[in-house]
Amino acid sequence: MLIIKSLLHMFRMPGSASNNCLGPWPKDVGIITMELYFPSQYVDQAELEEFDGVTAGKYTVGLGQARMGFCSDREDINSLCLTVVQRLMERNSLSYDCIGRLEVGTETIIDKSKSVKTVLMQLFEDSGNTDVEGIDTTNACYGGTAALFNAVNWVESSSWDGRYALVVAGDIAVYATGSARPTGGAGAVAMLIGPNAALTFERGLRGTHMQHAYDFYKPDMVSEYPVVDGKLSVECYLSALDRCYSVYRNKIHAQWQREGSDKHFSLDDFDFLVFHSPYCKLVQKSVARLMLNDFLKHPSPDTEAGPFAGFDAFRDVKPEETYFDRDVEKAFMKASAQLFETKTKASLLLSSQNGNMYTPSVYGCLASLIAQHTASQLAGQRVGLFSYGSGFAATLYSLRVTQDHTPGSALDKLVSSLSDLRVRLDSRRKMSPAAFSEIMKLREETHHLGMFLSVEDLFPGTWYLTRVDDKHRREYARRALDDELPAEPELVRTASASEVLSQ
Numbered sequence: 001m002l003i004i005k006s007l008l009h010m011f012r013m014p015g016s017a018s019n020n021c022l023g024p025w026p027k028d029v030g031i032i033t034m035e036l037y038f039p040s041q042y043v044d045q046a047e048l049e050e051f052d053g054v055t056a057g058k059y060t061v062g063l064g065q066a067r068m069g070f071c072s073d074r075e076d077i078n079s080l081c082l083t084v085v086q087r088l089m090e091r092n093s094l095s096y097d098c099i100g101r102l103e104v105g106t107e108t109i110i111d112k113s114k115s116v117k118t119v120l121m122q123l124f125e126d127s128g129n130t131d132v133e134g135i136d137t138t139n140a141c142y143g144g145t146a147a148l149f150n151a152v153n154w155v156e157s158s159s160w161d162g163r164y165a166l167v168v169a170g171d172i173a174v175y176a177t178g179s180a181r182p183t184g185g186a187g188a189v190a191m192l193i194g195p196n197a198a199l200t201f202e203r204g205l206r207g208t209h210m211q212h213a214y215d216f217y218k219p220d221m222v223s224e225y226p227v228v229d230g231k232l233s234v235e236c237y238l239s240a241l242d243r244c245y246s247v248y249r250n251k252i253h254a255q256w257q258r259e260g261s262d263k264h265f266s267l268d269d270f271d272f273l274v275f276h277s278p279y280c281k282l283v284q285k286s287v288a289r290l291m292l293n294d295f296l297k298h299p300s301p302d303t304e305a306g307p308f309a310g311f312d313a314f315r316d317v318k319p320e321e322t323y324f325d326r327d328v329e330k331a332f333m334k335a336s337a338q339l340f341e342t343k344t345k346a347s348l349l350l351s352s353q354n355g356n357m358y359t360p361s362v363y364g365c366l367a368s369l370i371a372q373h374t375a376s377q378l379a380g381q382r383v384g385l386f387s388y389g390s391g392f393a394a395t396l397y398s399l400r401v402t403q404d405h406t407p408g409s410a411l412d413k414l415v416s417s418l419s420d421l422r423v424r425l426d427s428r429r430k431m432s433p434a435a436f437s438e439i440m441k442l443r444e445e446t447h448h449l450g451m452f453l454s455v456e457d458l459f460p461g462t463w464y465l466t467r468v469d470d471k472h473r474r475e476y477a478r479r480a481l482d483d484e485l486p487a488e489p490e491l492v493r494t495a496s497a498s499e500v501l502s503q
Contacts, residue, residue: 029155030197030399032164033414034367035088036421037080038187038354039069040459041429043436048182051433059182064280069354069428070436071172071186073443074455074464077108078119079476080170082463084188085120086478088166090461091417092192096127100163103134103151105143105359107389108171110474112221119474120168134165140216141276142389144169144189144359149395151193152201165193171358174440176225181440183279185355189363198410199383199399204255206397207248209240216390224443233390235323237282238289240394241386242319245293248384248396266294267336270398271381272369273343276362276388277351283365286386287340288332292322295332307335346372353425362387371421375405375412429457455479 045059045066059065071080081104089096104116115136124132133154137146144167151165170188175181215233218226249265256263267273267290275283295301296319301308303315314328322328349368350357357364362385370378381401388394405411431439455464460481467475 026155026160026195028197028200028402029152029195030193030200031414032192032194032197032410033088033092033417034192034363034370035084035091035190036187036350036360036364036367036418036424037084037087037170037189037462038185038350038357038364038425039071039075039428040457040462041072041431042067042069042354043431043433045182048433048436051437052182062281063182064284064348064352065182065355066352067354068182068184069186070174070184070431070439071443072439073446074458075172075186075462076110076465076474077106077116077170077172078110078474079463079465080172080186080188081106081116081120081168081190082123082476082478083461084170084190085166085168086123086463087461088190088192089123094164094192096124097129098163099124099129099132099166100161101133101151101154101165103147103165103167104136105138105145105147105167105169106136106171107138107140107143107218107358108224109138109218109221111472116168116170133159139393140389140391141171141278141356141358141361142387142393142395144363145387145389145395146393148191148193148363149206151191155193155195167191167193169357169359169363171360172224173356173358174224174443175228177437177440180228180230183356185351185357187350187354187357187360187364189357189360189367191363196410198402198414200402202382202398202400205248205251206395207244207246207251208393208395209243209247210393211236211240213390213392215392231324233278234282236390236392237276237278237388237394238286238323239320240388240392241286241289241396242293244386244394244396245290246297248398249297264298266298267291267339267343269382270343270384272347272383273386274347274362274365274369274383275344275386277348277365278356278361280348280352283344283348283351284340285329285333287344288329288336291336291339292319292328292332311335349421350425359389367418368421370415371418373415375409375415378415379403379405379411427459 045068049056049059102117102120106116117135137143148167151167154160154165168188168190172186173184175184213236215236216226216228252265273287275286277283295308295311303309303312317328347365347369350364378401380403383399384396386396402411458464458479460479463476463478465474466477
């Protein structure tokens with residue numbers, strides 16, 4: 001215990017545990033800091049519409065997508081997670097000794113046995129720290145949230161040893177040629193978890209729904225591509241949102257009743273709302289969906305004035321019959337437009353510019369929200385988050401932003417660390433749809449084989465694949481942090497120069 005206390009003293013972060021915090025229940029457990037990674041190249045969705053021969057606006061208006069990030073065969077799930085973890089540790093001057101739990105959420109599986117977490121442990125070797133709990137969690141896009149909950153539960157448990165937990169969510173979302181391809185994307189998010197955090201979990205306020213469905217799944221173990229039932233997937237997403245919102249609302253009502261309040265919960269009680277974003281238009285429809293829930297659950301809604309004006313015709317509709325009801329959708333999207341603008345739209349920056357990242361999607365949206373507000377604008381606010389993974393699993397929960405937004409506070413540092421998001425997005429290289437299509441074809445043909453493209457266009461500090469040997473073992477190197485490629489890249493695994501494929 002003395003060693004742990006010494007480490008906490010040496011590697012103090014905003015929000016880190018104090019030496020006397022190792023009691024039965026740490027205070028204000030949540031997200032201390034975050035880091036993002038997305039590919040250095042993208043394809044423009046308007047140009048992709050023309051290339052694919054579809055109606056103009058099908059991807060940009062119908063889906064709400066502007067750009068889509070994508071990886072070459074030089075990047076895989078291991079390299080994405082290596083990059084985002086090392087970037088978080090370096091930017092926050094953290095030692096790997098101060099991490100006691102490392103959880104990974106991903107559905108991008110390149111090995112049916114070996115976890116991504118064990119690959120990341122190579123970053124810990126110099127520190128000598130091998131006492132790191134946690135492992136990978138998989139269920140479509142929900143794995144990152146399950147990993148986050150595991151980390152928070154560890155910090156709040158009797159197993160906690162006073163060190164931080166680190167959560168990594170990463171995926172490469174690719175689809176076969178066709179209508180689903182423009183809903184792809186790629187990226188990773190890392191989150192440092194501990195007490196005295198900038199974003200704290202509201203205790204007891206999680207609404208979860210789990211159900212069996214084949215809306216999206218990956219039964220072909222030699223292909224990156226999923227099998228997708230698009231209409232069923234939307235129905236599952238919206239039905240899960242209905243159920244989770246109902247459970248969350250019941251739990252917060254129970255809390256309020258214990259406190260002596262008979263207040264009725266509604267969307268107005270969320271200052272911001274963040275969603276898992278397969279595509280941006282579905283998020284906008286989700287805000288409308290929650291307003292529909294508020295309307296149907298309200299004991300006596302005013303249909304003469306206010307947000308529910310003119311909704312008499314919808315008073316007796318059954319939610320399960322409205323997933324594709326255009327009249328209901330149109331009416332509630334119009335009525336919720338201002339709510340969407342003020343509570344949700346800012347969260348869609350990364351989603352619209354990079355696409356669906358699967359497990360990191362909702363946390364990329366959270367980072368986008370933070371990146372576009374000041375610390376004072378965020379202080380004290382309640383943020384609702386809806387996480388969904390096909391198959392299916394979903395949770396609606398809430399975070400409370402700390403009140404302390406003074407310079408140098410945990411919140412101030414979190415906001416500052418994400419403030420360059422738009423600049424980083426704008427620094428990417430645009431690729432033609434033809435080049436994008438060729439790279440997707442190459443990934444399809446060389447999946448697990450290791451036929452490597454150039455690394456010159458990767459962001460500085462990016463890990464990349466250098467070799468897949470005849471036993472399918474993967475080796476990685478890191479591009480230098482400056483603009484020039486190193487003559488001899490730093491290898492994660494020791495390998496001779498002859499073993500590293502030429503670029």
